[in-house]
Amino acid sequence: MEVAQTHIKVQPIAESRLSQIDMNDIPFGRVFSDHMLVARYRDGKWQEVQIEPYGPLPMAPSVSSLNYGQAVFEGMKAHRAPSGAPVLFRPQDNFRRINQSAARLCMPPVPEDIFMDGLRELIRLDSAWVPSAEQGALYIRPLMFATDEYIGVKASESYIFCIFTCPVGPYYAEPVSLLASKDYVRAAIGGTGSAKAAGNYAAALLPDRLAKAQGYNNILWLDGREQQYIEECGTMNVFFVIDDTVITPRLTGTILPGITRNSVLQLLQDHGYKVETRPISIYEVQEAFHEGRLQDAFGTGTAATITHIARIGFGGEDITLPAVAERKVSNWLKDTLYQIRTGQQSDPYGWVEGV
Ligand code: COI
Numbered sequence: 565m566e567v568a569q570t571h572i573k574v575q576p577i578a579e580s581r582l583s584q585i586d587m588n589d590i591p592f593g594r595v596f597s598d599h600m601l602v603a604r605y606r607d608g609k610w611q612e613v614q615i616e617p618y619g620p621l622p623m624a625p626s627v628s629s630l631n632y633g634q635a636v637f638e639g640m641k642a643h644r645a646p647s648g649a650p651v652l653f654r655p656q657d658n659f660r661r662i663n664q665s666a667a668r669l670c671m672p673p674v675p676e677d678i679f680m681d682g683l684r685e686l687i688r689l690d691s692a693w694v695p696s697a698e699q700g701a702l703y704i705r706p707l708m709f710a711t712d713e714y715i716g717v718k719a720s721e722s723y724i725f726c727i728f729t730c731p732v733g734p735y736y737a738e739p740v741s742l743l744a745s746k747d748y749v750r751a752a753i754g755g756t757g758s759a760k761a762a763g764n765y766a767a768a769l770l771p772d773r774l775a776k777a778q779g780y781n782n783i784l785w786l787d788g789r790e791q792q793y794i795e796e797c798g799t800m801n802v803f804f805v806i807d808d809t810v811i812t813p814r815l816t817g818t819i820l821p822g823i824t825r826n827s828v829l830q831l832l833q834d835h836g837y838k839v840e841t842r843p844i845s846i847y848e849v850q851e852a853f854h855e856g857r858l859q860d861a862f863g864t865g866t867a868a869t870i871t872h873i874a875r876i877g878f879g880g881e882d883i884t885l886p887a888v889a890e891r892k893v894s895n896w897l898k899d900t901l902y903q904i905r906t907g908q909q910s911d912p913y914g915w916v917e918g919v
Contacts, residue, residue: 645907800863
């Protein structure tokens with residue numbers, strides 16, 4: 565495949581909207597920064613890479629992304645380091661993952677220079693939009709979607725890759741409650757569960773709404789075959805602490821390979837925690853709860869970072885977790901990851917980089 569042009573045209577906004585934003589009270593995902601990166605793929609190559617004012621991308625109703633869901637995305641964050649400079653967290657991993665997702669949905673890879681140079685240039689240009697570490701973070705959304713106007717079912721031959729950003733506060737303000745339900749599955753073996761495919765999120769909306777109607781925040785997803793092995797929760801990877809051992813489902817192809825999940829595993833292993841990546845059933849969690857051995861449970865994700873789980877509804881009862889203040893593992897992880905991401909603690913892994 566031809567390499568994209570490295571030159572990125574910049575068409576700056578006439579007047580920044582930043583002064584209209586209260587950075588001390590930012591709702592998640594509703595406020596968008598001034599600029600976005602847009603690259604177009606056609607005739608077998610990426611072209612027309614441009615940074616322009618954030619706004620609508622006109623398209624016909626016949627495009628294949630709208631009709632058949634040929635769309636993948638990423639989520640990442642920039643934080644403001646103590647020096648005032650914006651820093652990114654593991655952007656290369658998002659670059660790799662979007663191309664894994666793209667391959668699964670029969671889409672062309674985004675070249676590294678468009679993703680990485682475009683990302684850095686965009687964040688430099690909108691660096692004033694990165695909230696302070698106390699206020700939140702700049703959520704970054706790389707997105708690729710099919711733009712062929714054709715209603716036959718086939719892989720599109722044209723695409724848009726774009727990156728837009730939004731300053732955000734916390735995704736969850738409180739610990740979450742989850743409903744483990746056998747009525748719906750998020751992913752099956754051989755499906756798209758490990759890809760960040762837009763359609764995965766659409767398919768979760770109804771179960772999510774039904775869980776909310778029963779007083780829970782999200783679904784605790786069980787495997788599609790035996791409907792007992794825990795896979796994810798809401799839009800997050802999930803961890804449990806039982807008998808001082810941290811357990812998370814291993815990646816089987818139905819689970820998103822979370823970058824926060826991977827960072828958490830690395831931190832735990834390097835700090836002497838007992839860690840197991842293996843199948844964990846809802847019955848094992850229920851039994852550990854009944855026997856007083858369930859010490860902690862939390863979700864991990866870019867948007868949600870580390871989110872405590874308050875209770876899990878299953879089989880007509882609530883598995884309730886200890887008070888958040890008593891949770892050693894998740895509190896330590898939350899704090900440590902925050903310190904590393906915001907450049908307040910040294911980063912032995914090379915996860916944090918400037919723009
Ligand atoms: C993320 O954690 O970045 C996600 O992808 C969740 C998002 C759908 C809000």
